[in-house]
Amino acid sequence: MSSDAAAEARAFLARHPEVDAIDLLISDLNGVLRGKRIGRESLEKAYTQGINLPASVYALDILGNTIEETGLGLAIGDGDRVCRPLPGTLMPTPWRRGGRQAQLLMAMEEADGTPFFAEPRRVLARRLERLAARGLTPVVAVEMEFYLVDRERGERGMIQPPCSPATGERASQSQLYSVTELDEYAAFLGEVQAAAEVQGLPLDTMLKECAPGQFEITLRHGADVLAACDAAVLLKRLIKGVAQNHGVEATFMAKPYGLEAGNGTHVHVSLLDAAGDNVFAAEAGDPLGTPALKQAIAGLLDLMPASMALFAPNLNSFRRFQPGLYVPMAPTWGFDNRSVAVRIPSGPNAARRLEHRVAGADANPYLLMAALLAGIEHGLAGELSPPAPVTGNAYEQFPPSLTNSWCQALDLLEASEPLNAALGEDFLGVFLANRRAERDQAMQHVSRLEHDWYLRHV
Template sequence: MSTKLDQLSSWLKERKITEVECLISDLTGIARGKISPTNKFLDEKGMRLPESVLLQTVTGDYVEDDIYYDLLDEADIDMFCRPDENAAFLVPWALEPTAMVIHDTFDKQGNPIELSPRNILKNILKLYADKGWKPIVAPEMEFYLTKRCSDPDFPLEAPMGRSGRPEVGRQSFSIDAANEFDPLFEDVYDWCEIQGLDLDTLIHEDGPAQMEINFRHGEALHLADQITVFKRTMREASLKHDVAATFMAKPITDQPGSAMHIHQSVVDIKTGKNLFSNADGSMSQLFMNHIGGLQKYIPELLPLFAPNVNSFRRFLPDTSAPVNVEWGEENRTVGLRVPEATPQNRRVENRLAGADANPYLVLAASLLCGYMGMVEDIKPSAPVKGRAYERRNLRLPITIEHALERMEACKAAEKYLGEKFMRGYVAVKRAEHENYKRVISSWEREFLLLSV
């Protein structure tokens, strides 16, 4: 541990860092932590936070008392947060030389905290490692740029680009439409290069000012860290250019939602060989089982892929998002697409996750579903050829309430994720949904106010 901290200390001193943002991810994916002068950060070798932050909702509320005190110490004790020297990133937008360092969380005895999203992902990766396997992932992040809006009752609007005009219509893959925001994305790419983020391509998606950033394939924990950093970076760059960036799953009425597509494969740790392909280049049985596991267990763990009431608006008919767990080759209408690739690059693309999902939990869930298929020898359905939106055999739960009920009852996944995590996560999402139900929407005022 001391050697690792020495490496981190040298890294901070070489870059003349004066301030460190010490952070962890809560269940929603919000960065929580403390900002510390570098000298204090190095002296204390970490930080302490109340473990209750891991049961905090997106609104800042907490779960009901009976669950809260059943899952946490009644004294509201601290957890111990240790910096990961492989998860240190510069903060290019800060006025003073600043770094953000992602931490892992432990109890007083040194045991990993069971409610920690980063620990959950680490646990799933260990399942693979114990089999001699290593997952490889490549996330694709969709998001919208919008006008800045201080009133949540007002619908979001497309921002002005360099031309001085807002975008209208559908501009999928348009270079000119993406170039409208060149100054912003020049900052994004510069800042991400400084941070060492493995960005690949920028794409203009279907919606007005809807974009997609692709990450290069790599190790899952490191990419979850990168997505966490990227979201903060994208928001900061947008504010600098007087627009907003949102990763809501469905931010604008009658426009496409934003997904986090996850390309995933599994290689042999010793040989590096892709386990999804046979020696003759054909699809392996393990690949079929991996898809079978995704098909069986994604509907059971959907709140990890679609964590908010807004997430389920992506799954409405005719929204261009997949609404089932069918699979097919080179088919973008299914939830599980198998892109055309060489045998060594064979993978499945999970198209169901929303951009609003916690990156640690959604990667953990997607990899766990595939893992369970591999160890349980689950056979997939027949691949789909042609349009899959109307298929009803493998549909998803259609509300967050139904999805939480199914997740709560999934004992097969609880074996790997842990009872404490399952109960805590479901409780947080139920608390958020109760809060949501108290708000009267503009739709209700528009259509019911003077009509019923």
Template sequence: MKDWLRKHPQVRTIRVAAADLNGQARGKRIPARFADKVVKDGTRFPFSVLNLDIWGEDIDDSPLVFEQGDADGILRPTERGFMPMPWLEAPTALLPIWMFRENGQPYEGDPRHALRAVVDRYKARGLTPVCAMELEFFLIDDSGKTLQVPPSPRSGKRRKAAETLSIRALDAFDTFFTDLYDACEAMDIPADTSTSETGLGQFEVNLMHCDDALRAADDAWLFKMLVKGLARRHGFAASFMAKPYPEYSGSGLHTHFSVLDEKGDNVFDSGGPKGTAMMRHAVAGCLAAMHDATLIFAPHANSYDRLVPGKHAPTAISWGYENRTSAIRIPAGNPAARRIEHRVAGGDVNPYLMLAAILGSALSGIEDQAEPAPPITGNAYAVEGLPHIPESWEAAIDAFEQRDVLSRFLPKELIRNYVLTKRQELHYLAELSPEEQVELYLDSV
């Protein structure tokens, strides 16, 4: 880590940052000349900082604050190390960190540690999850009273229509995307294909598959930070908000995953299109936890505007082969690449919690050798009798708090802290107008 700074003497300051439960970067700005101390000894801030609400306020009834004296945790660098922050004007480095207790034990309220614990359970069984993510976001001109697509830097015109898989839409913002891919290269984020999507000024960038789930979540967290920061340098906003425009589809964060055994073979590969029994077990686990885990996949009030029938987001708890109307899709293609696509999460999620919930529930199904209901065919929105995910934020909070399924793979302290956070947000969001809610979520998520 120290070598990176020596190779980049132009860097004058660093940021040390950890992800809180909402996926917000919390940390400090430090002069680069003191970086060695951070690398060696870490830094400190209160445990409660990873349990702030979406405004960055303490949770009123959190036991982490006054009850425990607002005690400090120790935050140490993750294995990711230093990287540039290309969205800032001054040369600056980012050092991702995560939280530990004074005795060196991981802090269970840290979402990155929650994912690490799930990955450790896979390792104990000789298994390795392989993950890839598709991140959708909007480019938005938020300079006026009404949100709208930014004018093209090339033509100066606004295209006020969805342009699904349009090369013209990509070319209109070519300067931004060229800078974005250059920045991903500098930060070692494996950005692959980009497309225009069905929303107004909406795009998707795929991140390449990775056999390190922690790194995959890091990539998604860093990518969201980068896209939002870089867009501001280009004079507009980028938002992973689930549903900024009521009349257009929202932004999802679809996750593809498979599982390798100790030989490196895909345990979902049956040699044919149907997949193995272990794949079905993983599907069953994901379906069993989906209702109670919806709060992770849809963490904000605005998230539920996306989860409506017929808007390219799943509402029924179902699975199917090559079916994008179902919550779980098994893509076609080479059997060696057989995988599960989990389609519930919005772009506004915390990637660490999302992957912990997806991989944790899949492993629970594998451990139980559970069997899913038969796969659906056709339009899942039109199939009667299917169970559904919660329709409201409040119902999702209630379901999450029950934690019958979730406690198998999420720490009890994290579940408690997350519920307290969301109940506080639910209370104070009720005081905001729809316009104020959009303003809150546009930049924060």
């Protein structure tokens, strides 16, 4: 990066003399932000020279341990790669230390300066290049659900909903779309909104979701898909940080409570052609859209079983897929129907789009989006046709067919020729080794439930 690029750093520091430390961040395979913290005096150098981080950042499991089976650890000497700033991502973190810190997203490079092959953001960038070659630009919006959790644990050390800041009563009701609960948590939600405005994150709506302490935040739609995923990753950090300031924890864990709804990530996608027209919008206003929309849906449904390891990346992810808890468990689609996996929302014909409703909030946004765009291109390239759209309750009409097995999901992903081609065999080799090693570790642990059920009775 040329010294001219450091003008962004100099201008930022001039605007923010209060900032004395900057976090340089990389989003790993799990979407966890890792990196280094530097002083303000080192920021310009980070722009002109980059910083070094080991390639094994992309071999880390959720515990931060290097998975050697990925080949990115000691097999290559645990060597460094240069990481460069992503322009436009330098921003204050107003919830940290009285606003005296900032953050900057980085991207890892190969030794020859090309993007590092195992970086999820790079995997998504390749999918965007493929669609651009077709003259198509995706427009996306991301919705993420999360829980607020009391720092004080409940019976037997289990998590519990927070007490209302207004009444002191512990949340125990669903209260979907409750404005009263938005009012009760107005201080927390207001700080989230204010911090998002400072950071330039395109926050759109906030609502009370369908479980005690559960909320949803939506980001505005836009045609910069990489920026949308950057915003999703950074918004998670923001929400967790603001929650700490308010004496609670925020979690995007897919299934924090066994008997309550899980946390999902819903993604809205439309496609623009070279003229800027929405190729999903039918001229006659057909609510089911154009042949292109139906082909895109068919591609998503066709690759959905093999994509489950990306939609549900860890042990807890699969606990979310339970009957009666608002999670699609079969590859289905329909118009204005929230019981299906791929929904066409109602609204103006010009805004015709699809909504993917399967992934958990724990999914890596870059890999989730890459899988969705791969499915859409798969459908367009093959001119695939979807089954008939579902009317009525899809949960009652279609038995569960999407796997709820972590092991099987990884096997299905590995065997999928379209996803190997779309995401890259080299990348998937790292991803699969990482996820399988974490699964092996998880299988070594015996839960309290197993002791309760089996210790004395078998």
